Amino acid sequence: MIKTFDVAAIRKDFPIFETGIAYLDSANTSQRPRQVTGAMLEYFEKFNSNIHRAAYRIAEEATVRYEATREKVRELINASSTKEVIYTRGTTEGINLVAYSWGRKHVKQGDLIVLTIIDHHSNIVPWQILAAEKGATIEYVDIDERGELRQDQFRKLLERSPKLVAFGQVSNALGTINPATEMVAAAKTAGATVLVDGAQGAPHQGVDVRALGCDFYAFSGHKMLGPTGAGILYGRRELLEAMDPFMSGGDMIKTVRVEGTTYHDLPWKFEAGTQAIAEVIGLGAAVDYLTALGMDAVRAHEREITEYAFEALSDIEGLTLYGPPPSRRAGVISFSIEGIHPHDLATIADRDQVCLRAGHHCAMPLMTRLGVAATARASFYVYTQKDEVDRLVGSIKEAQRIFA
Amino acid sequence: MIKTFDVAAIRKDFPIFETGIAYLDSANTSQRPRQVTGAMLEYFEKFNSNIHRAAYRIAEEATVRYEATREKVRELINASSTKEVIYTRGTTEGINLVAYSWGRKHVKQGDLIVLTIIDHHSNIVPWQILAAEKGATIEYVDIDERGELRQDQFRKLLERSPKLVAFGQVSNALGTINPATEMVAAAKTAGATVLVDGAQGAPHQGVDVRALGCDFYAFSGHKMLGPTGAGILYGRRELLEAMDPFMSGGDMIKTVRVEGTTYHDLPWKFEAGTQAIAEVIGLGAAVDYLTALGMDAVRAHEREITEYAFEALSDIEGLTLYGPPPSRRAGVISFSIEGIHPHDLATIADRDQVCLRAGHHCAMPLMTRLGVAATARASFYVYTQKDEVDRLVGSIKEAQRIFA
Amino acid sequence: MSSTAADDQFYREYILDHYKNPRNFGRLENPDISHEEDNPLCGDVIGMDFRVKDGVIEDIRFHGRGCAISQASASLLTERLKGLRLEDAKKIGKADVLGELGIDISPARIKCALLSLKVLKVGAYGLAGNDEDEE
Amino acid sequence: MSSTAADDQFYREYILDHYKNPRNFGRLENPDISHEEDNPLCGDVIGMDFRVKDGVIEDIRFHGRGCAISQASASLLTERLKGLRLEDAKKIGKADVLGELGIDISPARIKCALLSLKVLKVGAYGLAGNDEDEE
Ligand SMILES: Cc1ncc(COP(=O)(O)O)c(C=O)c1O
Numbered sequence A, B: 001m002i003k004t005f006d007v008a009a010i011r012k013d014f015p016i017f018e019t020g021i022a023y024l025d026s027a028n029t030s031q032r033p034r035q036v037t038g039a040m041l042e043y044f045e046k047f048n049s050n051i052h053r054a055a056y057r058i059a060e061e062a063t064v065r066y067e068a069t070r071e072k073v074r075e076l077i078n079a080s081s082t083k084e085v086i087y088t089r090g091t092t093e094g095i096n097l098v099a100y101s102w103g104r105k106h107v108k109q110g111d112l113i114v115l116t117i118i119d120h121h122s123n124i125v126p127w128q129i130l131a132a133e134k135g136a137t138i139e140y141v142d143i144d145e146r147g148e149l150r151q152d153q154f155r156k157l158l159e160r161s162p163k164l165v166a167f168g169q170v171s172n173a174l175g176t177i178n179p180a181t182e183m184v185a186a187a188k189t190a191g192a193t194v195l196v197d198g199a200q201g202a203p204h205q206g207v208d209v210r211a212l213g214c215d216f217y218a219f220s221g222h223k224m225l226g227p228t229g230a231g232i233l234y235g236r237r238e239l240l241e242a243m244d245p246f247m248s249g250g251d252m253i254k255t256v257r258v259e260g261t262t263y264h265d266l267p268w269k270f271e272a273g274t275q276a277i278a279e280v281i282g283l284g285a286a287v288d289y290l291t292a293l294g295m296d297a298v299r300a301h302e303r304e305i306t307e308y309a310f311e312a313l314s315d316i317e318g319l320t321l322y323g324p325p326p327s328r329r330a331g332v333i334s335f336s337i338e339g340i341h342p343h344d345l346a347t348i349a350d351r352d353q354v355c356l357r358a359g360h361h362c363a364m365p366l367m368t369r370l371g372v373a374a375t376a377r378a379s380f381y382v383y384t385q386k387d388e389v390d391r392l393v394g395s396i397k398e399a400q401r402i403f404a
Numbered sequence C, D: 001m002s003s004t005a006a007d008d009q010f011y012r013e014y015i016l017d018h019y020k021n022p023r024n025f026g027r028l029e030n031p032d033i034s035h036e037e038d039n040p041l042c043g044d045v046i047g048m049d050f051r052v053k054d055g056v057i058e059d060i061r062f063h064g065r066g067c068a069i070s071q072a073s074a075s076l077l078t079e080r081l082k083g084l085r086l087e088d089a090k091k092i093g094k095a096d097v098l099g100e101l102g103i104d105i106s107p108a109r110i111k112c113a114l115l116s117l118k119v120l121k122v123g124a125y126g127l128a129g130n131d132e133d134e135e
């Protein structure tokens, strides 16, 4: 039996709910509990200092706390070693790191890169730039009418021996949960290096990067109760060892001489300059929080809310839902309403303090594919309760009244 | 007359001083006042949300606060436009951005890059990597016996028409205040593009990037009362407009299509993915705090403390001071003590809760030049008071007693 | 959820009317000027076709998709532009467009309200798209 | 500032003695093994020269600069190594070195204390410098 948790109790950890908002935009960025901001404040007020070059106790304390997050994250995603856990600003920086440090070295003229049409811009544009620089080709796996990746087409593309396969574990625009394990296995068999964009994965379900089998896995702390400014790139050690640094400067070196420079060991080779220390410590507290809830319980809760919302929205006339059925999607629902632009809907919802996203969700190729400019999107997290979904339904009905 | 401020009153804004530490490592990272952590907390608890794609009020509020920092920074450094103010993680990322986006495009085989021997690793290693990639040459301006850059040698190097000149406004290891305005002018006349590393400049003195005349100016928020995770790259608009993006992904695009992508306008072209929102807002509060004190008053206070410390340390037997006289240096004093390794000194100081830096200060070429492996370093900021310097002197004497 | 269509402070009758029945909507054949702009934050696109004779905007049409605010704003703008001298069209500024809409526009929606003005500015008299007017 | 040299918990007499009068300090001519490592966080360097015969460390010298902790630790280690079979030297671990130092080493100084052990490990029996032992 899956452990459950008490949402009302959880909400007490999030002071922002005292403002009365219904927050339905967690796929964009999550809220942060007191435990996370508290950990940051503790650093600022008790042992604020720079790390790694410590010569005094508060800097030792900061270093220990900062490095402790690495072990927490390693455990969360079951990496083999903390050397495989690299701090970044977020998913975007993680993917760019791979594009620069791995991609510029390994992707050559005529190589094939396989992406998917539902990917987030952050997992498209870096590869477009790399492909243009190197003369490589990009192919995008299409979706079927349910918003699920066309596996037949994916397998066909693998026959062309792509150098790189990169795709999102879960679509932030449609909520589609891709069969990542099978896709990675097939891509590895085809000889590709595989990056999984876990921005919508790691925050919402248990992740085991070794079982997943990918070479790189990138995600953002700010989408999983952590502060802005800190995220994670997981990379398999062999690949990371063989890669050149991305950014360079203080702290990622062993020795700097006029004649040349030697680099630090993993993971620090990829962490140049003063890092987001408070934010990494905050991320550690976020991982603790999620771990205490249990990732299976997180997923179960989101699934319950998603099913509830899916049903409630399905009942509304003139509303089109995009993407797969609730059993095959994460806590994300994209929809549109006949005759009402998503932005107008969001404005009307906002007047009821319902925070709803409207736009292309950084997935313009998908929007083009769906033939829409924008959708409205509601997304859920550990603190979401049914009452917030009810408020959304109320706002939609209000919008329909206005635009009738 | 220069405005002065009441240090005792200022210290009340910094809860960390309640722990009893004497913090003499501000060149490494500064402490942060309640105003800064308060601004971050306000974001987390009142309008925590993602920016720029806002469809509801709290996200509008977050966007307004986030963008407000840009105008505050613009004013602080007197840039022409907020389009020239790019958010980074810190100095290191800013310099890497320039190395990748400007350097890879403009630096060619056989080109000359001029650096200085007192530069921080973050302003050396990115150029070493670029030079190796492009087949360019690096020359380092040496120092004289006072730790000041040899201007004769610098002028000689300029005769060779370097493509790039990059140097620190103030040395973090010696405290040397370089004649930046004259050096930039000479380098511009020689046709070079000029980057000034302002990591130790902007936090400690008034900076006017237009009067300075440089093309790029990079600095870190965490060294100027701001949180970790946010810094600034200033770039002249023409250069920034002509540069390709550094990182790519969400938010820095106008349109993404399978066929290709168009980029967003400045400054957002260089800000890919979810940014360090809370940290940028915190940095805004730090700029407010410094502006209220007045940068001239900040400099005057540091000068007073530096003179006091210089004198007190000069009186200690067996103590060697590195670098220029106090009138020509910022609030940084590097020194060594006969027979006592800097790390041992720092450990002994730490037992008295005196936070002192020991090491190479990310300036190994300078250490090699000085013929030492490490020095001890005390550095000061707005909240430093003479009593902390006295405690340092006490620790040094204690160390001398132990090692006698 | 207490307001009704009639008394809504934001989605007023005439806004909704311009949205549902946009004036000058469609395309011109062989226009003298034709230009499109998009709102990078939401993907909405508005384009305008102009027929200009002796410096006067003889005819104008707009096309594209967007929210009520951008559509109503475009519709209102074309009404104003029709028959105007191009020279005078240059004088139309943000304040005019927002004034004509007559509602309080929040920062998030201001780009929607001004998208059609941008089409006019960039298309009809060639201002750079990335000038200080943006955000 | 109350402690004196004699009763100092950290900088004990024998630590200071090994620092000021390091045993086996200097270089060997034509050593069988010679290796240096540095502490990337402070720039300190320690090197060791070994003369090995029939698997036994016949002679040993260390050189380099460093703090009292790294120097005393190196001095103590060479004393222990001299005359030892290389095979047995492999069994020396962190705990042995720290135990011999006999003081509480804070995380910041642990690299200082273990630098000489790293020289031994990497130099004398070729372990990778970047194994899990580090930090
Ligand atoms: C002169 C100088 N340049 C660059 C840096 C690097 O700054 P950051 O670590 O914030 O990227 C520092 C900070 O140590 C510095 O003092």
Ligand SMILES: Cc1ncc(COP(=O)(O)O)c(C=O)c1O
Residues within 6 Å of the ligand: A027, A028, A089, A090, A091, A092, A093, A120, A122, A123, A168, A170, A171, A172, A197, A199, A200, A220, A222, A362, B250, B272, B273, B274, B275
């Ligand atoms: C699937 C996916 N990938 C990548 C990103 C980019 O993450 P970040 O903006 O934190 O870099 C996001 C977040 O919007 C996302 O949902």
